[in-house]
Amino acid sequence: xxxxxxxxxxxxxxxxxxxxxxxxxxxxxxxxxxxxxxxxxxxxxxxxxxxxxxxxxxxxxxxxxxxxxxxxxxxxxxxxxxxxxxxxxxxxxxxxxxxxxxxxxxxxxxxxxxxxxxxxxxxxxxxxxxxxxxxxxxxxxxxxx
Numbered sequence: 001x002x003x004x005x006x007x008x009x010x011x012x013x014x015x016x017x018x019x020x021x022x023x024x025x026x027x028x029x030x031x032x033x034x035x036x037x038x039x040x041x042x043x044x045x046x047x048x049x050x051x052x053x054x055x056x057x058x059x060x061x062x063x064x065x066x067x068x069x070x071x072x073x074x075x076x077x078x079x080x081x082x083x084x085x086x087x088x089x090x091x092x093x094x095x096x097x098x099x100x101x102x103x104x105x106x107x108x109x110x111x112x113x114x115x116x117x118x119x120x121x122x123x124x125x126x127x128x129x130x131x132x133x134x135x136x137x138x139x140x141x142x143x144x145x
Contacts, residue, residue: 023040024039024040024123025038025124026039026122026123028059039073044056045072046070049064055067055068079099080100080102080108082099086113090110091108105123107122108120
C-alpha cells in the first residue's frame with residue numbers, strides 16, 4: 001500500500017518508553033469469536049499475522065490477507081505494520097495506515113473493501129480483556145449502558 005500519511009504523525013504520540021516487564025495483550029475478534037494473546041509471551045521482536053496458518057498469529061477471516069502484516073515490539077511499545085497490497089488496516093479514526101503504534105486500549109480494524117467482513121484487534125498493556133461478555137440481541141430496540 002505504501003501510503004504517504006501525514007496523519008501518521010498523530011500516531012507517534014502512542015509511542016511510550018516501554019517498561020522492562022511490560023506485557024502487551026492483543027484481543028482479536030474474528031469469524032471464530034474472541035481470543036486474547038499475550039504478545040510478550042511469544043518472545044519474538046517481530047510477530048506476523050494473517051489468514052495463513054504459517055503466521056505467528058492466525059486470523060480466521062476472509063477479510064484478512066494471507067500475510068496481512070506484523071507487530072514489532074520495540075523500545076517504544078508495539079508497532080503494527082501492514083504489508084498487504086490489497087487489504088488496508090484502519091486506525092482508531094478509520095484512516096488507513098501502513099504502520100503506527102498501538103496504545104493501551106487502542107484498536108485497528110481490517111475490513112474487506114469488497115464485503116462488510118471485518119476483524120477488530122484491540123491492544124491492552126499489562127491486562128487481558130478476557131472479561132468480555134456476549135449478549136443476545138433481539139429484534140427491536142436494545143439499550144446498552
